Amino acid sequence: MQKNRYKSILYFISSVILVTLVIQIYWNFKNYQASKQQLVNEVQISLDNAVDQYYEELAKNQTFSFISNPKNLNHFSNKQLDKILKRIDSTQKHFSRSNLSDSIKTSEISFYRNKNIDSTKQFIKVLQLSDSIETMLNISEHDSITVSTNTNPFETLTSKIVISISQDKVNLNTIDSLLKVELVRKKVSADYTLKYTNGLEQLHNNNTCDTLTIDKSQLYTQSKSSYLPPHSSLKLFFTNTTITILKKNLLGILLSFILMAAVIGCLLYLLQIITHQKQLAALKNDLISNITHEFKTPIATISAALEGIQNFNQENDQEKTKKYIKISSGQLNKLNTMVEKILETATLDSDELQLNLEETNLTPLIHTIAEKHKVNSPEKNITFINSHENIWRKIDVFHFENAINNIVDNAIKYGGNTVGISITNTDLHILIEIRDNGTGLTKAHKEKIFEKFYRVPKGNTHDVKGFGIGLFYTKTIIEKHKGTIQLSLDQGLTNFKITLPNG
The missing domain is CATH 1.10.287.130 (Signal transduction histidine kinase, dimerisation/phosphotransfer (DHp) domain)
Structure with a gap:
């Protein structure tokens, strides 16, 4: 009954550990997936913002307007306006020529600006229109360009003519610079590359990704900006998203x-x-x-x-x-x-056991123990060897003698026919060894032999008497004498080694 109960507890604990591992792994996986999608969304927003900023900056430099104003002076003719529009058309090959000159009278045309004439002059310089608007350049600012600061908003809206010059190609390096700023602002760190396709050609920016293998990347996003030309796409490919996601989580x-x-x-x-x-x-x-x-x-x-x-x-x-x-x-x-x-x-195990230490010659003490067991067990071959006749140390004679006696008694009970006892004195320590040629102990018993109440299992037999406290008692007494006791099993020999500090 107790055995089955222990097995049930063992199975229950193992199941709980397994379920805990599965739940934590699943939770971390779902968290990783959510963070991955969040990263894609953040990069998507950053890419769209960068594209929008790119085209907004582009529009500032490539957009100008006219306002129909009957009150303006006639500074240039239909022929001159026609040359301006032709030059614009020749600069942008994909533009068709406007027929504004056929529908708008020159007396109704005036340049409209908010602050100064610099942008208009820049436009003239870029298009190199000196042959067509030479008259304009020779006229003073206040006479040639009407500054409409008090124009009625509705009148301005209905009379403005806006000309915007767009490009089918994009500058990926500029977009890349804007994108880096957006990614830094969102605290996103990832290696990427940009790929632009407009149906006729493909462009890649020079970044850390390998442009030959970007199509095999596991993760990418595509810009959804409405400013991109028709039938074109701008994609961003990732390479080290795992590290970035793990850092965030x-x-x-x-x-x-x-x-x-x-x-x-x-x-x-x-x-x-x-x-x-x-x-x-x-x-x-x-x-x-x-x-x-x-x-x-x-x-x-x-x-x-x-x-x-x-x-x-x-x-x-x-x-x-x-x-x-x-x-x-x-x-x-x-x-x-x-x-x-x-x-x-x-x-x-407590401090109640007090030792009565007195200076004692260990050699005759150990020899007496050996001789006593020779008499009690004549069938055993018991030997005693000493390095010095006099080895003095402070010990509690009663407890120390019992401790040594327990080891010798166990060697006779559990060991073979030969038991050897020796004592050696060095400058640093005193070494006492009790050896026998028995094979009753194994390595499995080695770690537990000094535990309280532990006895070598022999089934339900009582041929060897004892309570399993002898070696525990011996170990405790030796340690109270500031010494150590070790058991070694080697080549069919069982050796108990007691080491006491000398002095």
């Missing part, structure tokens, strides 16, 4: 990434907590099972001894009674030791 992308990372991180952290709780539950069950087994054996032994004294010692045999009492006392001491170990474990 950088804040949104970062916020999306932070949100996604936060959600996924929280879910993974939750999964880690659940996994850890599952492991703790397994350790708790294993610990309860081990404690029950460890306590049950001495309790059963004591119960049997007491029953023997009560029911099977009717002759009051003192020797038998002492034997039963001795067995019971030994088992009670064993129970007391196990209870103390459990209580000690509760204080290891």
